[in-house]
Amino acid sequence: MHNALRAAALAACLAALPALAADKVKVGFVSTLSGPGAGLGVDIRDGFQLAMKHLGGKLGGLPAEVIVADDQQSPDTTKQVADRFVKKDKVDFMTGIVFSNLMLAVGKPVFDSKTFYISANAGPSQLAGADCNPFFFNVAWQNDNLHEAVGKYVQDQGLKNVILVAPNYPGGKDAMTGFKRFYKGHVADEIYTKLGQLDYAAELAQVRAAKPDALFFFLPGGMGINFVKQFVAAGLSKDVRLFAPGFSADEDVIKAVGAPMLGLFNSSHWAHDLDNAQNKRFVTDFRKEYGRTPSLYASQGYDAALLMDAAVRDSKGRLDDKAAVRKALEAAKFQSVRGAFRFNANHYPVQDYYLRLIRTDAEGRVTNKLMGTIFSKHADAYVGECKMK
Amino acid sequence: MLQLFLEQALNGLQFGLMLFLLAAGLTLVFGIMDMINLSHGSLYMGGAYLAAAAVERTGSFALGVLGAVAGMIVVGALLERLVLRRFYQRDHLAQVLATFALILIANETVRIVWGPQPVMLNAPEALSGPVEVFGFSYPAYRLLIIGVGLGVAALLYVLVAKTRVGMWVRAGAANREMTEAMGVNVPRLFTAIFALGAALCAVAGALLGPLLAVQVGMGENILILAFVVIVIGGIGSIRGALVGALLVGGVDTLGRALLPTLLRSLASNEVASNLGPALASILIYALMAAVLFWKPQGLFPARA
Numbered sequence: 001m002h003n004a005l006r007a008a009a010l011a012a013c014l015a016a017l018p019a020l021a022a023d024k025v026k027v028g029f030v031s032t033l034s035g036p037g038a039g040l041g042v043d044i045r046d047g048f049q050l051a052m053k054h055l056g057g058k059l060g061g062l063p064a065e066v067i068v069a070d071d072q073q074s075p076d077t078t079k080q081v082a083d084r085f086v087k088k089d090k091v092d093f094m095t096g097i098v099f100s101n102l103m104l105a106v107g108k109p110v111f112d113s114k115t116f117y118i119s120a121n122a123g124p125s126q127l128a129g130a131d132c133n134p135f136f137f138n139v140a141w142q143n144d145n146l147h148e149a150v151g152k153y154v155q156d157q158g159l160k161n162v163i164l165v166a167p168n169y170p171g172g173k174d175a176m177t178g179f180k181r182f183y184k185g186h187v188a189d190e191i192y193t194k195l196g197q198l199d200y201a202a203e204l205a206q207v208r209a210a211k212p213d214a215l216f217f218f219l220p221g222g223m224g225i226n227f228v229k230q231f232v233a234a235g236l237s238k239d240v241r242l243f244a245p246g247f248s249a250d251e252d253v254i255k256a257v258g259a260p261m262l263g264l265f266n267s268s269h270w271a272h273d274l275d276n277a278q279n280k281r282f283v284t285d286f287r288k289e290y291g292r293t294p295s296l297y298a299s300q301g302y303d304a305a306l307l308m309d310a311a312v313r314d315s316k317g318r319l320d321d322k323a324a325v326r327k328a329l330e331a332a333k334f335q336s337v338r339g340a341f342r343f344n345a346n347h348y349p350v351q352d353y354y355l356r357l358i359r360t361d362a363e364g365r366v367t368n369k370l371m372g373t374i375f376s377k378h379a380d381a382y383v384g385e386c387k388m389k
Numbered sequence: 390m391l392q393l394f395l396e397q398a399l400n401g402l403q404f405g406l407m408l409f410l411l412a413a414g415l416t417l418v419f420g421i422m423d424m425i426n427l428s429h430g431s432l433y434m435g436g437a438y439l440a441a442a443a444v445e446r447t448g449s450f451a452l453g454v455l456g457a458v459a460g461m462i463v464v465g466a467l468l469e470r471l472v473l474r475r476f477y478q479r480d481h482l483a484q485v486l487a488t489f490a491l492i493l494i495a496n497e498t499v500r501i502v503w504g505p506q507p508v509m510l511n512a513p514e515a516l517s518g519p520v521e522v523f524g525f526s527y528p529a530y531r532l533l534i535i536g537v538g539l540g541v542a543a544l545l546y547v548l549v550a551k552t553r554v555g556m557w558v559r560a561g562a563a564n565r566e567m568t569e570a571m572g573v574n575v576p577r578l579f580t581a582i583f584a585l586g587a588a589l590c591a592v593a594g595a596l597l598g599p600l601l602a603v604q605v606g607m608g609e610n611i612l613i614l615a616f617v618v619i620v621i622g623g624i625g626s627i628r629g630a631l632v633g634a635l636l637v638g639g640v641d642t643l644g645r646a647l648l649p650t651l652l653r654s655l656a657s658n659e660v661a662s663n664l665g666p667a668l669a670s671i672l673i674y675a676l677m678a679a680v681l682f683w684k685p686q687g688l689f690p691a692r693a
Contacts (some may be wrong), residue, residue: 034496035606038505191649194667198601198610201400201531202645208525209393222507222602230600233512233528235519256507256602260517 021317022092025064027308028085030078031096033070037221039252040098040297041070044120046290047301048095050282053289055305060312071097075105082106086113092319093118093311095304098297100124100143100170111135114322116311116329120304121297123348124170125177129382132346135322137329139307139341140300141269142348142380143171144178146245147218149267149353149374151182154214154243160185163207163240165217165227168192175218175245181381188212193219200227204234214241217248224248225256232260241265246368249358250295254366262366264358269351270299270338271370279337293367303336310334346386350379392525397646398639399522403531405638406538410593411611412618412630413545414586420625420691421561422579424473425481427488429615430608431495432587436461436594437603438499441510450513457595458588465587469580477579492609500605510598534596541592542631549627558582562625562691614641617673621680623687632688640676644669 029048031041045068058064067089071078078097085091086109094110095118097103103122110117111133119138127133128142154162164179164187166172176190188210191203207215215236219227224244231237237260246268254261272283272293282302286294294302307329314328315321332343344350353375356368415429436457443456472491476484511517512530519526549555557578560568569575601607618637622629648669652661680688 033505034500038500038605039507042505196610198607199404201404202397202642205393205396205400205646208396209390222604225507225602226600229511230528233517233519233530233600235526235528252506256509258509258511260511 022062022319025059025062025093025308025312025319026089026091027059027064027066028081028089028091028094029066029068029096030071030081030085030094031068032073032098032102033068035073037073037098040121040221040295041096043252043295043297044096044098044301044304047282047286047294047298048120048305049301050286050289050298051302051305051309054281054285055309059305059309060314060317062312062317067091071102073099073102075102078102078106079109082110086110086115091115093308095120095308096301097122100174103127104170107131107133107136116322116325118304118307118329120300122171123380125174125380125382126170128346128348128380129385130387132386132388134326134347134388137307137343137347139304139349141351142382143174144181145353145378145380146247146267146269147175147178147216148182148378148381149355150216150243150245150265151179153265153267153355153374154179154216155183155185159214159241161188161212162186162214162216163189163191163210163212165191165193165203165207165215165219167195167197167219167223169195171220172218178381179216183216193223195223197223198226200230201234204230204236207240208234208236212240214243216243218245220247221252224253228253228257228261228264237263246270246296246356249356249368250297251293251367252295252297254358254368255292258366261358262360265371266356266358266368267353267374268296268356268368269349269353270296271354271356271368272299273368273370274338274354276337276339278335279339282337293365299337303334303338303341306334306336307332344379344383346380346383346388348380348383350377352376353378392523393646395523396525396527397642399527399531399535401639401642402635403535403538403638404642405635406535406542407593407597408611408614408618408638409538409631409634410541410589411615412622412634413627414589415615416619416622416625416627416630417558417562417582418586419619421558421565421582422477423565424477425484425488426473426586427485427612428468428491428495429586429590430612431492432461432465432590432608433594433611434495434499434606434608435464436587436591437510437598437607438503438508438594439591440595440598441508441603442503444510453510454592454595457591461587461591461594462584465590466580466584468587469583473583474576474579495608496605505605507602507604510595510603512599530599534600537592537596541589545627554578554581559691614673617677619687621677621687623690625691626687626689629687629689629691636676637673640672641669644672648672 033041069081093116098121100122116135123138123142164176166175244266246266249266310333311328315324355371357371359369418426439460440453440457444453516529520529557573618633622633
């Protein structure tokens with residue numbers, strides 16, 4: 001009887017202790033750093049590392065340790081790395097995954113371990129809607145958003161007959177769904193290609209036979225490079241207008257394709273010529289540090305680090321107090337390279353989406369030019385399904 | 390409809406001829422040296438990267454291809470003399486392990502030298518657009534590939550069928566011990582065969598570079614197809630490699646083109662789009678299984 005009372009009193013005392021401030025922050029960075037998808041992962045990592053440099057190696061004033069690992073674009077490897085981060089390294093934050101299928105593979109174990117995941121790229125609809133989770137934050141976009149923006153632009157341009165091309169994986173399916181949400185014209189064909197497919201001759205022949213007004217494609221990384229090269233070589237760029245989300249039209253693809261990309265309209269939530277102080281500093285320093293213009297992937301890595309910094313700062317370093325950290329993350333009081341930033345109820349951003357055009361700039365480089373705004377303060381379509389408190 | 394079919398036929402021909410370039414080297418190495426060389430795809434990747442570097446340096450696509458070929462001949466000869474020679478007497482599993490390690494080394498080396506981002510290799514200006522053929526527009530560059538592929542096939546035929554060196558190669562493929570006993574300098578022949586295979590890979594890599602992304606790991610996908618081709622065609626036979634490559638190229642291209650349409654008339658749009666590409670890639674292996682069932686040694690086995 002006395003023992004039980006003593007035990008209960010002891011437990012009550014321990015429970016009343018406030019969470020102590022941590023003495024350092026551990027971040028687990030896992031991304032695709034090898035193989036064909038590596039360009040995107042390397043960009044996110046470089047943007048993240050530049051932010052860490054700007055923050056003096058600290059997050060919220062606490063020294064930060066960033067552990068970088070390669071997921072090799074394989075769900076098994078990603079699961080192994082996530083396991084290691086959560087169980088052995090006991091990281092406070094995880095980030096970096098590029099591909100939605102990998103994100104969905106490790107989501108549940110990471111969230112169940114009460115580790116915060118800040119997505120700097122993958123934005124599957126599942127995690128925006130029914131499977132939304134208090135430990136998941138997406139600082140980039142929901143997969144459909146950039147496609148929705150292109151769909152609206154193509155609809156506003158009055159183009160009647162469109163063919164859609166995307167790879168056969170969750171991101172590809174989200175792309176087509178997003179495009180069709182705002183494009184109300186006639187979709188002549190929806191072509192799903194194999195993830196990692198190299199040769200599009202067969203699909204391009206079908207496109208030629210169908211004679212559409214416009215072609216919308218979502219083929220990130222190497223796939224997009226192949227597709228655009230082959231599309232222009234087939235002479236289709238004369239008759240068919242080409243549209244893409246920013247993923248398939250950013251610096252990595254431009255560097256590998258060059259002049260054939262001129263005239264491609266694309267959508268993005270960020271442009272390197274966005275006029276705000278944080279962005280100017282980011283772009284200038286990125287160019288100086290890495291010798292190339294940052295892509296939208298790099299901007300997302302940069303913002304992810306800034307968000308973590310704000311979260312640690314606003315929760316006063318009490319990383320064990322998950323509720324406090326969550327509140328700090330939701331407040332998102334950081335200076336994004338996009339300008340103003342805020343989260344929706346499902347932890348996905350509410351933000352503007354811009355139209356970009358690939359042109360030669362004043363220095364003769366082939367690059368994107370900011371043309372205008374397609375959506376203002378746009379939210380994703382799945383927030384209504386999210387039942388998170 | 391006819392135009393679409395003709396265009397797809399040309400696509401299949403082009404793809405098949407490029408596969409032939411890879412398969413020819415692979416089948417010779419496997420047939421004569423009895424060596425499974427998984428790093429063959431890495432030689433192809435090396436050719437593409439060297440071509441990209443050479444084109445950037447000189448500005449000429451032709452020089453780029455020649456530079457790639459010259460470079461890969463040197464790399465291939467060195468690789469054979471220093472590393473692969475030790476594995477001829479070993480069993481196939483050891484060869485698989487060793488050459489798989491070479492793939493990893495090659496990928497990392499390329500990443501260290503050129504970085505993880507894909508590099509630019511574009512077709513020459515004159516060929517970057519389409520030309521009119523059979524009443525429709527077809528990419529001029531793919532026609533160049535078809536031309537070069539046919540030319541190389543013809544050159545290989547002359548080399549193998551009409552020259553002394555070719556005679557040694559055919560003898561070596563048919564019966565290596567007897568060839569050695571007849572006094573042919575077999576080690577030098579092997580180095581030459583390997584270098585020839587590397588040169589063919591370089592041509593394929595340099596030519597396919599403008600159509601496909603030049604990136605780390607680009608050799609693996611096409612290597613698998615090359616193995617399917619030589620199994621179908623028969624180990625050690627160049628004629629088999631050509632026929633096998635054309636079969637695989639044709640089946641793959643037509644499969645990807647026609648299967649989704651066929652499936653769409655039978656099932657829903659989404660199901661068809663999911664199944665179509667997947668079934669098309671299975672089609673090649675189904676073809677391989679069918680050929681092996683009918684002819685277990687392949688279509689034109691070199692060994693009696």
